[in-house]
Amino acid sequence: LLLEAERINEIDTLAKAHLSSHFNKETLLAKGYTLKDIMQAQRRELVRKFVPIEQIKAIAKASDISHIDGEILEQLVSLAKVNIKLRKNANSNSSSVDAIKGNIIAKSEERVSLLDSNFVPINFTEFVQAISNTYKQRRAQFYENLKRNKRTSIA
Known part of the structure; x- marks a missing residue:
């Protein structure tokens, strides 16, 4: 009990x-x-x-x-x-960002993103990290789509 x-x-x-x-x-x-x-x-x-x-x-x-x-x-x-x-x-x-890199924590920081509907920042630093990660994800997706469109237009 x-x-x-x-x-x-x-x-x-x-x-x-x-x-x-x-x-x-x-x-x-x-x-x-x-x-x-x-x-x-x-x-x-x-x-x-x-x-x-x-x-x-x-x-x-x-x-x-x-x-x-x-x-x-x-x-x-x-x-x-x-x-x-x-x-x-x-x-x-x-x-101290260098203290975080190379640690398991770096992986959790890289995961936070505003694209994740379950993500809720616990402070301003995590919110800024999420904005940065969202930008990186969108940029990578943009260039991936651009490459794919170039390949289909060439063929």
Whole structure:
């Protein structure tokens, strides 16, 4: 019972810190939702927001998290916690870009993009990184399309 209470507190703390006020436990309890439903919604939203779709597919064998439950959902929540810590560490070290490069954190920084509908920046530095990555992705896509169009017009 104590372990379950600690887990509920941990999920609620993460939800308060990283999710919108729509997922506030006290507000939802006052509206008549059960604690189980609230915890389930908070877990799923943490996964949706902080776990890339490729990782969800790799672990759950499905991209739709609305039907994921039990141990698989707990694994995805643990992965979301790791990704939150990586983002925080990357942003706290952002003053020294060289310290980040060559580390696992560099990969998470390169992934943030405004093109990802699940991406929500946690601070201004991450927002700027997402804008930069979006520009790089669009530029690469533009030149790839340009090359493809030249090949088709030559042939």
